[in-house]
Structure formats: C-alpha cells, structure tokens
Amino acid sequence: MDRTWLHKLASPPHFYRIAGRLAPWLGWPALALILIGLYGGLVLAPADHQQGEGFRILYVHAPSAWLSMLVYATLALASGIGLIWRIKLAHAVALAAAPIGAWFTFVALATGSLWGKPMWGTWWVWDARLTAELILLFLYLGFLALHGAIDDTGRADRAAAVLALVGVINLPVIHYSVYWWNTLHQGATITKLGKPSITFDMLWPLLVMLTGFTLCFAALLTRRVQAEILRRERDAAWLRAELAR
C-alpha cells in the first residue's frame, strides 16, 4: 500500500501548504453555519415548555461542551501519533489544539453556569456535567503548564504527550466517578442540566451549531499549526521560499 501520502502529510512544509489552502474552506463555512445556527436557535426554535426562553443557551452550551471533549480526543490522538511514530508535526498539532480546547471548556462552564442560575438559583452547582467539564479544564491547563515548563521543545512535546495519554485514559474514569458521585446526592431541588424534550424545530439549529463549531475548531487549528510550524522550522531554504510567497 502506497504510504507516501502519509509521509508527505507528516512533513511540515507540505502540511503547511495544505493547511493554508484549507483554512478559508473551513473558516467561512463555519461562520455561515454559526450565524444560521444562531438565527435558528434564537429566533426560529420554539420556546421550551418548562424552561421558556432560557433553554436557548443550550445552543452555545452543548456545542462548546461537545467540542471541549472532541478537542481533547484530538489532542490525545495527535500526542499518541507523535509518540508512537515519532512525528514532530503531530506534537505541534496537539500543542495548537490545547488552548482552543481550554477555551471551549471555559465557555461550556460559563454558559452552563448562566443556564443554571435561573433554574437553580445559584451561579454554580456541582452538577455532574459541569464538574466533569471543570476537571477537563484542569487537564487542559496541566498539559499547557507542563509543556511550558520544559525548555527543550522536543522533550516538552513528548512529556506533555505522555500526560495527554494518561489524561485520556483517565477521562472515562473521571466521568464515571463524577456521575456516580452526583447521583448520590440528588437533592429534591437539584435537577441535572436537563435537556428539554426536544422536537425537530429545536434540534436542527443545534446540529447546525455543532457542525459550525467543529469547522471553527478545524479552521483555528490550521492557523495555529501553521504558526507552530513556522516557529519550529529550521530549514532556511524552505522558510525563504515560503515567506517570499
């Protein structure tokens, strides 16, 4: 089987060019989808029976939460590829993805809190999902902190990659234990960050937002990886050629 395409992809100059060409094809559709999703979620979707207009926060909360986990999976996958096949570019992808994931996690937490306040009366509840998101944020920050603490880029890449893999293995454990913990203490007043019973008019803007957010992540990732490649590349000939474009 001809694997040269894989080798080509792992070469930074090649990836750089592909990423550059791909970026607008990811960014603009992302913007369009998000705008459509916003309109659908804010205007078109009918209000929920129980939660009224407040449930609309779902349209930013759920995509953010979903992305926070997708990005971590990406980060862990890239780290694994980097460690096993010793592809430095994979580590660059992981490093580029981390801040994006942390931001999505932060938005998930903040919007979750804003969603919860009118429902539960407090700005924060130790709801299973929010708690799990908080721990995920710790994992992201740990990854970035470890990478930043080691001066040598190669060592930093690999150490952070090990941490990412340990984290991704721990993630199901963390989820299970947090949900287990949360069900123990169900007070009468505390309900989960419940999804309202959902009809199609409510669902399609959510799917649109999800797709939009995912494309947005991909677009952000391409730009950040490009920056990372430029920062690491030592081949003067290629740099000269690329920067002259």
Next chain:
Amino acid sequence: MNAARFLAMGGYAAYVWPAFGLACAVLLWNAWAARRAHARARAEAQRRLAGLEADA
C-alpha cells in the same frame, strides 16, 4: 416577532444574552488570536532568516 420581546427573552435576557455574547466573543477572539499567532510566527521566521543570512 416584536423586537422588544425578542430582546427580553421571556425574562431570561440577563442570562441568554451574556451566554451568547460570551460564546461569540470567545470564538471571535480565538479567530483573531490564531491569525495573529500566524502573523507573528511569520515575522519571527523572517527575522531568524535574516539573521542566518547575515551570518552566512
């Protein structure tokens, strides 16, 4: 739909609008930051290249 009613969001305005505002602000900031990171990396690479060629 009535604009005032839309903005009021059935009484949840104080929560809905900040939530959407925050999400959009974070996405826009990330978009700007990613582009800026790229531009900065280009500039630094130029400088590095110039330095190398000056030494050569």
Next chain:
Amino acid sequence: MASALRAVLLLYRRDLLLAFRRREQVLQPVVFFVMVTTLFPLALSPELAQLRQIAGGVLWVAALLASLLALEYLFRADHEDGTLEQLLLSGQPLVLLAAARTAAHWTISGLPLVVASPVLAVTLGVPAPALWTVAISLALGTGILSALGSVGAALTVGVRRGGTLLSLLVLPLAMPALIFGARAVALAIDGGGARGPLLLLAALCVLALTLAPFATAAALRISAE
C-alpha cells in the same frame, strides 16, 4: 527474568535504606497529615457529631495532600547525581524499576499515613467499626496516588520548582479515587456497607498499579534525554 527481579528488589531496598537514613523525610508526610486534619476542627467546630459528617472527606483530602509532598523528590536526587541515567542504561526493564520506585514510595510515604489514619479518625469522631474501612480505603488510595504521582514526578523531574506543577498534574487524576474513598468512609460511618465504593477503589488501584509504571518509564526516558 531472575536478574530483573533481583534488580527490582535491590532498588526497593536501596530506596528504603536511603529513606531511613533521613528519618525526618519519612515523618514529614505523617506530621503534615496530622496537621491538616487538625485544621478542620479548628476551622469548623469541635463538635464530634459535626466532624463525623465530614471525617471521610477530611481524612482523604489530608492524606492526598500529604502524599503529594513527598512526590517531588521521587526522582530528583537520582536525576541530579546521574543515578537515573545509570538505571536507564542498566538494561533492566525500566517499567519494573519504575514499579519498584513506586512501591518504595508507598512504603515510605503511604504506609505511615495508613497506620496513622485510624488514630486521626478517632479524633474526628469516627466510630470504631468504621476505622477498618478508613485504613483500607486509604491503603488503596495512597497506592493509587503513589502510582499516579510517580508518573507526574517522572514528567516534571527536570523542571525548576516542579512541586506545584506536579500537584496540579496529579490532583485531577486522583479525583476519582477521592470520590470513591471518601464515600466508602462516609458509608462506613453511617453504619452501612462500604463494599461498593471499596471495590471500585480497588479496581482503580489495580488499574493504576498496572498501567502507571509504563507511563512512568516512558516519562523517565523522555526526561533523561
């Protein structure tokens, strides 16, 4: 195979000997454990009835923090004087050596905490039948922490002032153990059976002890480059 086993035992014995030469290092985590536990009655209330409610959580958090203390130095001394490189070059499977180091750490830091825990539990109003659960849960918990902590210590071994970073990396990973362990103690205090959470904790312990040495070994190789 036999030489690997001998190497493991040698390393284990060496770590214990080194630790006992500096006995304060063995006592410090225990003293820290006692002090942190003392903070809670001071901060909250001397009422045993009230303390009993939170005893499981307090003991577990205190033990967690005390275990983190000793982790920073797990590989540091050997990294600085070159012993670590020797271990890497020794040709013995690094995974086993990592496991030996983890076991030694638990013996030096974790076991004393487990021994001290029933005494502290009594001061928090924990009834006698629950003391057994306290000790078992902490035995498992400190084991998990030694395993996870050794990964963190190996990753941060070259980092200046890596102690805080180490704690930040290890604590999220230790949260599941905390959940199950504290819950087990709480159930035991209420008189119920703690078997469910204890079994979950035991499962986590087995998982950590079997997988962590691989991560530790990988991290040591990376740090020694």
